Amino acid sequence: MFLILARKFSLMNYTYQDLKLFTKQVLQSIGCSEEDSELASNVLLSADLRGVDSHGVARLSGYVRLYKAGRINPKPNIKIVHQTPTTAVVDGDAGLGLVVAPYAMELATEMAEKYGSGWVSVKNSNHYGIAGYHSMIALEKDMIGMSMTNASPLVSPTFSKERMLGTNPISIAIPAGEEDDFVADMATTTAANGKLEILQRKQQDAPMGWVQDKDGNPTTNSSGVKEGGALLPLGGDREHGSHKGYALSSIVDIFSAVLSGANYGPWVPPFVSFLSPSENPVGEGLGHFLGAMRVDAFRPKEEYFQHIDNWIRTFRNAETVNGQEKVLIPGDPEREFEAIRSKEGIPLLKPVVEDLKTLAEEYQIDFPSELIPN
């Protein structure tokens, strides 16, 4: 299976450790501290490990280009600018979101430790990788974690042809006892942009409900977004509830940016460095929202864990429709990727490898050798 896929898409395979070390060295080369580089490479590589290829090491050169464009500060002075016992606003000082978000999440868990819950809205940040990395920080403390971020405008509200929102993901991580944790991590669009990119590469159509063209008409053209169209909110069209996806995405935008003082809606700075941020920004950088609630702030731990385990087992054992093996718990697909890739390595597309090799050359860092599967 692996070899068939590898040949078809020219995949090359590397160990997690090698790619992480390489990523860390690149980040240190642009001036990030050893500690920040370690943390940021952890976040990036967790995406590759968990199968979210679009948010992992494939983005490394994008972050470097943002640094070169003066939009990422490698030595940020991240600070709290407003605080109550259970809420805070953090100024990321234009640092890597990969570093700013874990700082904010730690703060949320500290407040939850004392007061039951903690909520942090973040401004002046950049792309923070996968939402699930940050929400999962809460799990080891027996807390529920929440993580959301706004992002480059690529999505149209229901009835509009303008791009007003990002894919604005929401992740909610809920700790279990003996069972696997519940970890939802989802773009508030029908499909993530990464899935469209795969279809474009294969020159295949997208299902209806994923994309609209530049006039706002539904289309199966998987390049529709690149040609001036937009991604569609979860639901796809009004009849299938796209107004709900639009509302969810809007809530992410407001919690992340209107509460903190970051840019929102069409003003969110684009991830790609060749597009300039708005000359009339409504805030600073992009925004995140992170939160934590202690499970024993509601109920004794042993009772909670008994029932969450029962919930998970009950849903896992729900009767399937013909042709489906099992009912999944949010987090299962990522766990499966992690189990395989931590043993068999992380497959990268050839263009990604070439892109990384250019970075290796520029910063005179050894690029790891390919892992040849047995």
Next chain:
Amino acid sequence: MFLILARKFSLMNYTYQDLKLFTKQVLQSIGCSEEDSELASNVLLSADLRGVDSHGVARLSGYVRLYKAGRINPKPNIKIVHQTPTTAVVDGDAGLGLVVAPYAMELATEMAEKYGSGWVSVKNSNHYGIAGYHSMIALEKDMIGMSMTNASPLVSPTFSKERMLGTNPISIAIPAGEEDDFVADMATTTAANGKLEILQRKQQDAPMGWVQDKDGNPTTNSSGVKEGGALLPLGGDREHGSHKGYALSSIVDIFSAVLSGANYGPWVPPFVSFLSPSENPVGEGLGHFLGAMRVDAFRPKEEYFQHIDNWIRTFRNAETVNGQEKVLIPGDPEREFEAIRSKEGIPLLKPVVEDLKTLAEEYQIDFPSELIPN
């Protein structure tokens, strides 16, 4: 327009005030206090006013039947059974959810007043009407309000043919300054059950993505749920993101019931009195989750209101696709209904009126006269 609709569906029209008084009198007749009856009829009638006909006075006889079945306690001793500075669990003592949820929401706002945020999980409650009523309690205090509830199992997880979840709605209310407030209120299914009931009445098919049949196959049969099938989570199928709707619905279930000690998943007691609750419950009654965050716990009020107003204006003015008049802000459709119905009256279907007249007779209460539009 009104008269055409009225003739087609045999609608009869009543004033808000008349229906509210009638509802209050019925609730007092089953033993609810004057204060609780006033509050509960406010909640129920707000659904009718806002156009959510399925959750309004049409359900009154359903609540009465639950009372007769011994499942609703008209004189509940609602109490806090666990509390930290910003979290609590409330035991609804089998009271009307219409009364229990506002109690819990008040508690959430009191905690938010002191500590920035407040979060309450509720057990041992019953159906709480429209989610949006409760989240909106926060608005007048310049807070963001959240409200969710689990409900009778009618929805299948992605890949399953079992009914494991309710339509589990989420409402998030965000206060604006000069603009209209942002009030999202949505079932986590593609379509609410009420919309299916309208199609059944008209003997029309449902769009694909709303319903599956008893074997878990997608169907356009609008009676599919009644015939052993299930409602589908927002997204409809895996390709269109139904795993996201399933995750959202699960989060509502866990926050409402696993945190509080209510019944969850397939154990949630059915709303209809002719179906008995499980003989082996995993908790008490059904559950809600309510929360509040002060906007000035993040940012000075004037700054916040300036930017939320700008957000709302910007989205309202987004360019529309051909044939659409405007981009809506969540809460707009309900506001439009409220404007019309508070002037022109609340239209009820003939079977609903007959059902209410039976209650009037049973409890010897005057039933209001029909409002004849000019």
